[in-house]
Amino acid sequence: MIKFLLKGLLRDRSRSLFPVLIVAAGVMLTVFLHAWINGAISGLIQNTAHYQTGHVRVMTKAYAMHVDQIPNDLALLGVDTLLTSLRKTYPNLLWTQRITFGGLLDVPDEKGETKEQTPVAGMGVNLLSANSPEWKILNIQPALVRGELPKKHGDLLIAEELAQKLNVQPGQKATLISSTMYGSMSFTNFTIAGTIRFGVGQMDRSVIIADFSDMQQALDMQQGASEILGFYPDDLYHEDIADIMVSGFNAHFTNTTEKFSPVMETLRNQSGLSDYMDLVEKFTRLILVFFIFVMSIVLWNSGLTGSLRRYGEFGLRLAVGEEKDHIYLSLIIESLLIGIAGSLLGTAIGVAGAYYLQVHGFDIGSMMKNNTLMFTDIIRAQVEPSTFIIGFLPGILATLLGSAISGIGIYKRQTSQLFKELET
Amino acid sequence: MKYLFWFALFLPLTTLWGQTLSGNEILKKVDQNMFSENKILTSHMMIHGERGSRNVEAKSWQRGTKEAFTEFLAPAREKGTKMLKLQDMLWTYSPSTDRTILISGHMLRQSMMGSDLSYEDMMEDPHLPNLYTAKIASEETVNGRQCWVLDLTAKKEDIAYESRKVWVDKIRFVFLKENLCAKSGKLLKTIDVREVMEVQSRWIAKSVLYKDVFKDGEGTEFLIDSIVLDATIPEYLFSKAALKK
Numbered sequence: 001m002i003k004f005l006l007k008g009l010l011r012d013r014s015r016s017l018f019p020v021l022i023v024a025a026g027v028m029l030t031v032f033l034h035a036w037i038n039g040a041i042s043g044l045i046q047n048t049a050h051y052q053t054g055h056v057r058v059m060t061k062a063y064a065m066h067v068d069q070i071p072n073d074l075a076l077l078g079v080d081t082l083l084t085s086l087r088k089t090y091p092n093l094l095w096t097q098r099i100t101f102g103g104l105l106d107v108p109d110e111k112g113e114t115k116e117q118t119p120v121a122g123m124g125v126n127l128l129s130a131n132s133p134e135w136k137i138l139n140i141q142p143a144l145v146r147g148e149l150p151k152k153h154g155d156l157l158i159a160e161e162l163a164q165k166l167n168v169q170p171g172q173k174a175t176l177i178s179s180t181m182y183g184s185m186s187f188t189n190f191t192i193a194g195t196i197r198f199g200v201g202q203m204d205r206s207v208i209i210a211d212f213s214d215m216q217q218a219l220d221m222q223q224g225a226s227e228i229l230g231f232y233p234d235d236l237y238h239e240d241i242a243d244i245m246v247s248g249f250n251a252h253f254t255n256t257t258e259k260f261s262p263v264m265e266t267l268r269n270q271s272g273l274s275d276y277m278d279l280v281e282k283f284t285r286l287i288l289v290f291f292i293f294v295m296s297i298v299l300w301n302s303g304l305t306g307s308l309r310r311y312g313e314f315g316l317r318l319a320v321g322e323e324k325d326h327i328y329l330s331l332i333i334e335s336l337l338i339g340i341a342g343s344l345l346g347t348a349i350g351v352a353g354a355y356y357l358q359v360h361g362f363d364i365g366s367m368m369k370n371n372t373l374m375f376t377d378i379i380r381a382q383v384e385p386s387t388f389i390i391g392f393l394p395g396i397l398a399t400l401l402g403s404a405i406s407g408i409g410i411y412k413r414q415t416s417q418l419f420k421e422l423e424t
Numbered sequence: 425m426k427y428l429f430w431f432a433l434f435l436p437l438t439t440l441w442g443q444t445l446s447g448n449e450i451l452k453k454v455d456q457n458m459f460s461e462n463k464i465l466t467s468h469m470m471i472h473g474e475r476g477s478r479n480v481e482a483k484s485w486q487r488g489t490k491e492a493f494t495e496f497l498a499p500a501r502e503k504g505t506k507m508l509k510l511q512d513m514l515w516t517y518s519p520s521t522d523r524t525i526l527i528s529g530h531m532l533r534q535s536m537m538g539s540d541l542s543y544e545d546m547m548e549d550p551h552l553p554n555l556y557t558a559k560i561a562s563e564e565t566v567n568g569r570q571c572w573v574l575d576l577t578a579k580k581e582d583i584a585y586e587s588r589k590v591w592v593d594k595i596r597f598v599f600l601k602e603n604l605c606a607k608s609g610k611l612l613k614t615i616d617v618r619e620v621m622e623v624q625s626r627w628i629a630k631s632v633l634y635k636d637v638f639k640d641g642e643g644t645e646f647l648i649d650s651i652v653l654d655a656t657i658p659e660y661l662f663s664k665a666a667l668k669k
Binding site: 062073074077104106108112113114175177179180182183184185187188189220259260 | 471473474475478501502516518520521522523524525526531534535536537538539
């Protein structure tokens with residue numbers, strides 16, 4: 001029967017071509033959007049983890065409450081002990097300590113007077129150890145634009161955009177003006193070792209990176225750190241494992257009455273990322289539901305048009321004794337074949353388009369100038385196993401639904417009227 | 425007995441005289457009492473933060489309202505840090521970097537040495553009659569002293585504290601308490617004078633507790649260790665060159 005119906009569809013293109021094209025277009029759009037959103041979100045999660053939150057982050061309770069203000073007066077103290085404990089208790093993660101800070105970078109003229117001054121967002125990370133995981137996590141080597149990587153205490157990396165704005169070259173001196181952990185103003189001289197560009201708008205606007213121990217000294221944070229970050233070695237965020245780990249850590253270490261006791265948080269629960277990820281998930285679902293709904297209406301309409309054209313055919317088939325159920329079933333099977341063909345075609349085109357964007361990406365840097373999320377300037381689609389099946393079900397479902405609704409007309413035909421109809 | 429008679433005669437008169445003073449006149453008298461052309465003072469600030477207290481010692485030379493030079497003496501980390509106020513400009517020198525840096529813009533609103541005082545507080549014109557109009561709101565007793573409570577309203581915009589409520593000692597014409605508020609009326613800082621002292625016929629706050637209401641901790645105690653009014657101050661101090669000496 002399927003072979004018979006397939007032949008019919010192939011021979012009568014008006015029955016197959018238009019519905020297949022509609023389904024293919026819808027499926028292609030769904031597949032492409034899904035891969036695109038996936039890519040954008042994966043990039044956002046990865047960048048947020050690398051530059052901001054880690055996959056899990058340990059802070060003091062008080063720091064966590066005001067984390068957006070970078071309150072180093074509420075930073076962790078005794079971090080070496082805590083770090084050792086974390087490495088021992090959770091050996092599967094890479095643990096690293098960081099100091100985040102804000103301040104002004106002041107570039108002197110030849111007399112030592114301020115020539116240029118601009119606000120900066122800084123990170124103190126372990127740069128002077130060859131074994132530091134930060135080289136890989138922050139992707140520092142490939143990000144180097146000019147100069148060289150820090151080799152000694154007092155070396156500083158600054159964003160290339162910032163270097164251009166301040167008109168400074170590698171090798172020049174600059175003074176960081178910031179606040180110590182105790183609120184005093186701090187002044188620290190650095191040598192600009194090199195300039196960097198991560199391709200993440202928010203970082204490239206104003207970031208400076210200094211060695212962790214230099215920043216401890218500069219901000220009077222002996223044995224202190226803003227936060228300790230944990231990363232999974234495969235660089236993927238494993239939410240379920242992270243949730244269990246966070247519950248275990250907080251139950252063991254967090255004292256509910258002590259505001260400086262350490263608390264661990266997952267990537268998802270930080271920086272408003274959970275709201276954002278939930279929103280994206282809802283948005284993706286909405287696209288799929290909307291696609292099925294619109295496609296169903298279009299295919300219903302297409303089915304009605306086809307039924308009208310095949311009005312005589314159905315009448316003849318009923319007149320020669322074919323059951324209404326059988327005709328309806330054949331219509332459904334036809335639509336199933338159309339749905340499969342359309343979905344295959346749509347998925348193929350959608351995946352091809354997404355793969356192209358996965359390789360080449362799309363530069364949205366100019367649109368992200370004032371963005372505060374960790375989006376990369378070049379957004380890439382991400383093709384993954386789910387990309388191949390995400391459009392399939394909606395494609396087939398929409399076709400079936402369209403045909404099922406339009407095919408109901410078959411049951412409204414009166415056998416007694418058939419010959420009269422055929423005569424006209 | 426004769427003295428008692430004269431005292432009894434003049435007591436109601438002085439009280440009457442006191443009551444007839446307007447808010448602005450009281451503010452002027454406070455200004456006349458507190459303000460001296462030149463002064464040299466050594467002081468220390470006990471900053472009570474969330475993680476303990478810190479002691480910061482400093483020596484200041486002040487000439488008029490527009491010029492001041494301060495050198496921090498302790499703790500070791502701050503020792504040698506100097507600040508120079510000339511007109512509306514404020515420079516700071518840090519010996520560790522050997523740099524003189526102009527403090528401007530939003531940096532002025534930052535806490536000075538982690539205290540409850542901001543650099544903007546340092547830059548403020550100490551002649552309050554120039555900045556505010558005063559009205560007597562009520563009378564209260566503070567630390568056992570009879571006080572006028574004055575409501576001060578800024579005469580111009582672009583001022584750190586749009587309004588203030590001050591408690592003025594009726595006899596000594598010194599502030600015993602201040603509430604500093606934003607334009608919205610929200611309380612920003614409180615100042616409590618814990619001890620006053622008489623220096624060269626003037627009453628001056630010796631021990632003051634500053635509290636920034638938005639900061640955790642128990643505030644900053646400011647204590648004057650020594651003060652010389654109308655002192656002779658060398659001219660060279662009020663130059664940027666003095667910062668590096």
